[in-house]
Amino acid sequence: MRTTETLAPARGRLERPLALLRANPTLIPALAAVVILVALGGSEAGFYPIGNREHPGLGWYPASLLLLALLVAAAIAVPPPRPLPRAVVAALALLAGFTAWSYASIAWAEQQGVAWDGANRTALYLLVFALFALWPIxxxxxxxxxxxxxxxxxxxxxxxxxxxxxxxxxxxxxxxxxxxxxxxxxxxxxxxxxxxxxxxxxxxxxxxxxxxxxxxxxxxxxxxxxxxxxxxxxxxxxxxxxxxxxxxxxxxxxxxxxxxxxxxxxxxxxxxxxxxxxxxxxxxxxxxxxxxxxxxxxxxxxxxxxxxxxxxxxxxxxxxxxxxxxxxxxxxxxxxxxxxxxxxxxxxxxxxx
Known part of the structure; x- marks a missing residue:
């Protein structure tokens, strides 16, 4: 039968990671994002949109969807603090503007498929930056x-x-x-x-x-x-x-x-x-x-x-x-x-x- 004495060491071992999570409520999504980035590194460095038999591994399209899901889940569970630091707002605005411009460039691009891929890659960079920049750790x-x-x-x-x-x-x-x-x-x-x-x-x-x-x-x-x-x-x-x-x-x-x-x-x-x-x-x-x-x-x-x-x-x-x-x-x-x-x-x- 477990007693208070036997449970105390277990509580002590859990206290530090729990305290870390309380101080950093978006730490788990951030760790998951790191895992995704490492997986991309092992999948032709994320060069291909979707993995296949010739190029197995994680493609950057599914990686983008996973990162988007992590960002949305984090924003719902823990809304970003307000006001955000000016440097973060400026960086996000500039990167978001560049992403919007990348999508707009599809209209006059000679190879619209390539422009579409390039814009989506830029959106991936924006997702990664937002996930790590919106919440202080x-x-x-x-x-x-x-x-x-x-x-x-x-x-x-x-x-x-x-x-x-x-x-x-x-x-x-x-x-x-x-x-x-x-x-x-x-x-x-x-x-x-x-x-x-x-x-x-x-x-x-x-x-x-x-x-x-x-x-x-x-x-x-x-x-x-x-x-x-x-x-x-x-x-x-x-x-x-x-x-x-x-x-x-x-x-x-x-x-x-x-x-x-x-x-x-x-x-x-x-x-x-x-x-x-x-x-x-x-x-x-x-x-x-x-x-x-x-x-x-x-x-x-x-x-x-x-x-x-x-x-x-x-x-x-x-x-x-x-x-x-x-x-x-x-x-x-x-x-x-x-x-x-x-x-x-x-x-x-x-x-x-």
Whole structure:
């Protein structure tokens, strides 16, 4: 027979998630939207309107209907607060105006079917923006959504890597011997992995997140970075360092951000040989072996980073710095970023002659 004493621990475990839902009543629709976005990422990056035998997965037409249903349900259950912040109103008005203009352009478009698809895609963007912008959320809920996005894309990447490695025809996952799946297009694929990389790094830097999740997030960041490198996108090589520097500069805990970015960068640097060899040393006869070596390197790096992230998070919980010490450490991180910027700029100028 259950007693009050036996029920108390269960109530205690439920109290925190229930409190989170009370403070963020639209959190469940927002999480569902994240799941839909990750599913689109795994379905040719949402390129096709409707999934079929040739292109299975979630099409962006059914995804739009699901997002519309979530938005309507949220608006009925929890009407958006009034007045809305001016920035939100302005952004919604501009995006809604652009959507209306897209539909209006069908009237003079030479290819009205293409214009119709383009307008509907714009409406999808409007739905996603409205679902996340109309209701304020707490920092903890925002972290949960970012974590779900980052770890969801990490799971997607892990599955895709293992499928390619186990496939009897692994070259079907590549275009020009550069990883192109699940997006079906190299640059879109690299963008998908990079989209998940930053939330994972953010989660790995957050002291309030459980150490196990911080470790998994750091390992996920390493895995996604390696998958992006398999795409060998030239634009990514130039854009990623700048994005990493901005990430470190804008994060509240710059020292943690610098450590996380540095750990992933160093790990990918040491693992780069087998990854680049997939393309650079390609032969049809040896491709299976090259991909197997790259897969082992990626999984090993992700595992090592996960352990390093876990140990660092456990140590981080024990260390307590004063405000003055925090400022000193953050300033040191800014100096490190400035040195990297100056050094990288000098190297680029020297390389350019």
């Amino acid at each position: 707490t920092a903890r809920a925002g972290m949960l959504l970012l974590g779900a996005l980052g770890l969801g894309i990490t799971g997607l990447g892990l599955v895709e890597l293992l499928k390619a490695d186990a496939s009897a025809e692994p070259l079907l996952y590549f275009i020009g011997v550069r990883l192109a799946e699940p997006a079906g297009y190299i640059n879109a694929n690299v963008a998908l992995w990079t989209l998940g990389l930053w939330p994972c790094l953010y989660l790995a830097c957050a002291r309030e997140v459980h150490p196990v999740l911080r470790g998994l997030a750091l390992g996920g960041a390493g895995l996604l970075g390696c998958l992006a490198l398999l795409g060998q996108s030239r634009g990514w090589v130039f854009a990623l360092p700048l994005a990493a520097l901005l990430f470190v500069a804008l994060m509240p805990g710059r020292a943690r951000a610098l450590a996380a970015v540095g750990a992933v960068a160093v790990g990918i640097f040491f693992a780069r040989g087998p990854l680049l060899a997939v393309h650079d040393a390609f032969t049809e006869a040896g491709f299976d072996g090259l991909l197997a070596d790259a897969t082992r390197s990626i999984l090993l790096l992700a595992g090592v980073l996960a352990v390093v992230g876990l140990l660092a998070a456990l140590a981080d919980r024990r260390v307590r710095l004063t405000q003055a010490q925090h400022r000193t450490v953050d300033r040191a991180a800014i100096v490190a970023v400035a040195i990297v910027l100056l050094g990288g700029g000098g190297a680029a100028v020297a390389a350019a002659g």
